[in-house]
Amino acid sequence: MEIRYEHASEKYAESFGAAVDAVARERKYLVATTGFPPESTIEFVRDLVENNLAQYFALDGETVVGWCDALPMRSEGFRHVGVLGMGVLPGHRGRGIGTKLIRLTIKHAKKVNGLEKIELQVYKSxxxxxxxxxxxxxxxxxxRIDARKLDGRYDNLVLMGLKL
Ligand SMILES: CC(C)(COP(=O)(O)OP(=O)(O)OC[C@H]1O[C@@H](n2cnc3c(N)ncnc32)[C@H](O)[C@@H]1OP(=O)(O)O)[C@@H](O)C(=O)NCCC(=O)NCCS
Known part of the structure; x- marks a missing residue:
C-alpha cells in the first residue's frame, strides 16, 4: 500500500503510541525502552496539534509506521531550538520514509514555527x-562517551545540530 504523510492528528495518537512502543522495545535506538501510557501520548499529540508544532506521521492505511517531530525547548533562552525525534517501524525501513518525514518536519519547524536550529542526540552505533x-x-x-549502558553494552551519544 502507498504510504501517506500527514501532519500529526489526535486521530492517530494511539497508533503513534504503538509505533513508539515497538521501536523503544527494540532496545537499540531510543532513550526509552518502552512506550508511554496511552493518556500521556494523546495529551502530547493534542498539545502539539493545538500549537501547530512540527510532527508528521507516515501512514500505511490507518496505521502509523513512522513519525518525526521537532519540538521547541521550553526554557527561556532556548525556545529558538527544536529537539528532533523520529522512528520508522522495522518492516518499513530503508524505503525513503525517514527521509520524507525529516524533510517535512524541518520545513514545518522553520517556516511555520520559526525555529532557528534543530538539535538531536543519536547513539553512535x-x-x-x-x-x-x-x-x-x-x-x-x-x-558523550559511554552515555548509555544497556544489556551490558556501552554506547556513545553523538550530539548533532542543524542551523535553519
Ligand atoms: C533511522 C530511521 C528513522 C531511518 O528511516 P528509514 O525510512 O529507514 O530511512 P530512509 O529509507 O529514508 O534512508 C535514509 C538514509 O539512511 C541510510 N540507510 C538506510 N538504510 C540503511 C541501512 N540498512 N544501512 C545503512 N544506512 C542506511 C542511508 O543513508 C539512507 O539514505 P539513501 O537512501 O539516500 O542512501 C529508521 O531506520 C529507524 O526508525 N531506525 C530506528 C529508530 C531510530 O534510529 N530513530 C532515530 C533515533 S535518534
Missing part, C-alpha cells in the same frame, strides 16, 4: 540514523 541526519544537513557537535 546507529549508523543508519547518523547517515540520514548528515544527508539532511546536520553536523556533529560533540559526543
Amino acid at each position: 546507529n549508523a543508519t540514523a547518523i547517515s540520514l541526519y548528515e544527508k539532511a544537513g546536520f553536523f556533529r557537535e560533540g559526543e
